[in-house]
Amino acid sequence: GAGVSQSPSNKVTEKGKDVELRCDPISGHTALYWYRQSLGQGLEFLIYFQGNSAPDKSGLPSDRFSAERTGGSVSTLTIQRTQQEDSAVYLCASSPRAGGRTGELFFGEGSRLTVL
Amino acid sequence: AQSVTQPDIHITVSEGASLELRCNYSYGATPYLFWYVQSPGQGLQLLLKYFSGDTLVQGIKGFEAEFKRSQSSFNLRKPSVHWSDAAEYFCAVRSGGSNYKLTFGKGTLLTVNP
Numbered sequence: 588g589a590g591v592s593q594s595p596s597n598k599v600t601e602k603g604k605d606v607e608l609r610c611d612p613i614s615g616h617t618a619l620y621w622y623r624q625s626l627g628q629g630l631e632f633l634i635y636f637q638g639n640s641a642p643d644k645s646g647l648p649s650d651r652f653s654a655e656r657t658g659g660s661v662s663t664l665t666i667q668r669t670q671q672e673d674s675a676v677y678l679c680a681s682s683p684r685a686g687g688r689t690g691e692l693f694f695g696e697g698s699r700l701t702v703l
Numbered sequence: 704a705q706s707v708t709q710p711d712i713h714i715t716v717s718e719g720a721s722l723e724l725r726c727n728y729s730y731g732a733t734p735y736l737f738w739y740v741q742s743p744g745q746g747l748q749l750l751l752k753y754f755s756g757d758t759l760v761q762g763i764k765g766f767e768a769e770f771k772r773s774q775s776s777f778n779l780r781k782p783s784v785h786w787s788d789a790a791e792y793f794c795a796v797r798s799g800g801s802n803y804k805l806t807f808g809k810g811t812l813l814t815v816n817p
Contacts, residue, residue, distance in 0.1 A: 590746075591746070618803060620804075620805075622807075627712075627809065628809060629793065629807050629808055629809035629810050630747075630793065630795075630807040632804050632805070632806065635803065635804055637803070643804065646804075678746065678747070680747075682803075691737075691749045691752065692747075692749075692805060694739075694746035694747040694748075695746050696744070696745060696746045697746060
C-alpha cells in the first residue's frame with residue numbers, strides 16, 4: 588500500500604506479557620517516529636529513527652520499552668512486562684527525509700493496545 | 704523545551720457556523736507550526752503548516768491559520784463548518800535545526816451539530 592501500515596490494529600494482552608507492534612513506513616521515507624496516544628493526553632513522543640543515525644530514544648517512558656528498525660525500513664516497538672498504564676494507541680509515522688522543510692509526518696492508523 | 708497548549712478540550716458548533724481552535728506554543732525562536740486532524744478510527748492528517756513568510760497560511764478542507772508571534776499563537780479557523788469536520792484537532796510545534804521531533808498539544812475535539 589501507499590501509506591504507513593501498522594499491525595496489529597488491536598491487541599489485547601494480559602498484564603506481565605510482552606507485546607510487539609509493527610510499523611511498515613512509506614517506501615523511501617528515511618525518518619520513522621513512534622508516538623503514544625492515551626485518552627485525554629494527546630500524542631506523546633516515544634522514539635525517532637533517521638537513516639543509520641542513532642535513534643532519539645528520549646521519549647521512551649521506561650526500560651520496558653524498546654524499538655528497532657531493520658534495514659532502514661520496518662520498525663518494531665516492543666513492550667516487555669506490560670502494565671495496565673501501557674494501554675493506549677501506538678501511532679507510527681514516517682517522513683521523506685530529516686531536515687526537509689516539509690515537516691509533514693505521515694501517520695498510520697495505529698495499534699490499539701489493551702492490557703488487562 | 705518546546706510545548707503546545709490547546710486550551711479547549713471540546714468545542715461544539717452548529718453546521719455552517721464559523722470555527723476557531725486555539726493553540727499557544729512555547730519556544731524561544733521561530734517555530735515550525737502544524738495543525739493535524741484525526742477523524743474517528745483514522746490516523747492523523749496534516750491540515751496546514753507554517754515555516755516562515757506570510758503569517759496567514761491556507762490549508763486543505765478550507766482551513767486557515769494565523770501565526771501571531773506576539774501572542775505565541777497559531778489559531779486554526781474555518782468560516783463555515785461542515786458536519787464532516789467533526790474530528791479531533793491537534794496543534795504541533797517543531798524547533799528548527801536538527802531536532803525533528805514534533806511536540807503535540809492534547810487536542811481539541813470538535814462536535815458539529817446539524
